[in-house]
Amino acid sequence: MSEDFYCDEVLSGRTPVQKVLETENVLAYHHTRPFYPVHIVTIPKRHIPSLLTLEEGDNALLIELIDTVKKVASRVVAENGACRVITNLGKYQDSKHLHFHVVYGQPMNKS
Template sequence: MADALTYTGTDFYCDVAIPAPDALDVVHEDDLVLAFHHTRPFWDVHIVVVPTRHIASLTTVGPEDEADLRALLSAVQQIARDVEREHGAAAVLTNLGAYQDSKHLHVHVHSGGRR
């Protein structure tokens, strides 16, 4: 397994996170979604939520991805609710195109200042 801190590929989630969730600080895990504290956090609280099945991006989601997207958004909602309750605020973000370092749909739930 590639080391989370030194990974240089294009799909961290398929290559590292999903195959070895025990190496992560997992917040939520089921058959369709994995959520964990980011391995290189940008904010004080930084959780990443990903579908366990490869979907390239929010802009590539198709009808065949409906169950995965519903599960992803449900998990994001619950995690954001928990972060907001605990820290007083939460933000939800996804990146697209050149802004998307890992070419696997993922959503950031974050709170607090930048690290």
């Protein structure tokens, strides 16, 4: 896998995804290899390596991103009664592109 699955595969169209919500600058879609029964990924369409690399000039994009995460999370809570919103950093971040997971349920066995 590349360092940035989201730019290289999803945003390029190489890997098709099932969209949940899309704005001019943000995409939310069902994870291509879900770890939870409900697993939605929300990404900025512009490459930003991680939460820690955001700059002051990214504030408008961050607001749009968080607003999209909020809308997706609201839908998941309405349908399931709960959800988690997760982002990973450092060695926990497999793809070096800022993203949030909106998940519901217990982790599925990935053996």
